[in-house]
Amino acid sequence: DAKTTQPPSMDCAEGRAANLPCNHSTISGNEYVYWYRQIHSQGPQYIIHGLKNNETNEMASLIITEDRKSSTLILPHATLRDTAVYYCIVSKETSGSRLTFGEGTQLTVNP
């Protein structure tokens, strides 16, 4: 599976948009981009995933660059409850849905 690179930490003001970047320059054509988050002491929570088109759901938007070498998770109106570690993962078909999590980005939403 392709390796991902994320900043270790980010801060965001409550009510503002949080934009979390992820680099996956070695991504291959059949790999999806997944985002999960883990709030302290809880299990990871699925957020969104995509292949090459931008995706939006009730939680977030996922913007994938045209060359697919990077993506951005957007939380449009961050709240204090969005403070968590956010994991960007790429996974290829042969690995099925066995997802390997890296270090992630610690997002802190400040009041």
Add this chain to the structure above:
Amino acid sequence: GAGVSQSPSNKVTEKGKDVELRCDPISGHTALYWYRQRLGQGLEFLIYFQGNSAPDKSGLPSDRFSAERTGESVSTLTIQRTQQEDSAVYLCASSLVYSLDNEQFFGPGTRLTVL
């Protein structure tokens, strides 16, 4: 319906003892996964099941670790002769099928502390 459940939520054991961690996946989910998360680190994949079979055991850290699944339902992760480095949160996840486009649902984890 209920989500993924794990038991116990916390386990404290002495070095050298065996422990069993239990996972009850969402009913009807054929795929089940075990992960480990050490303090301050990301998730580390351990093993997955398709039905009751585990095709890939390469993620298990050592031969002290084993896992089984029965009835395409409950799974047990067993750690024999526990060591202090086994201390971590052990997370279980399940998905409807073992497929790329399938979301994994995670349980709350079991926090294992080896003294």
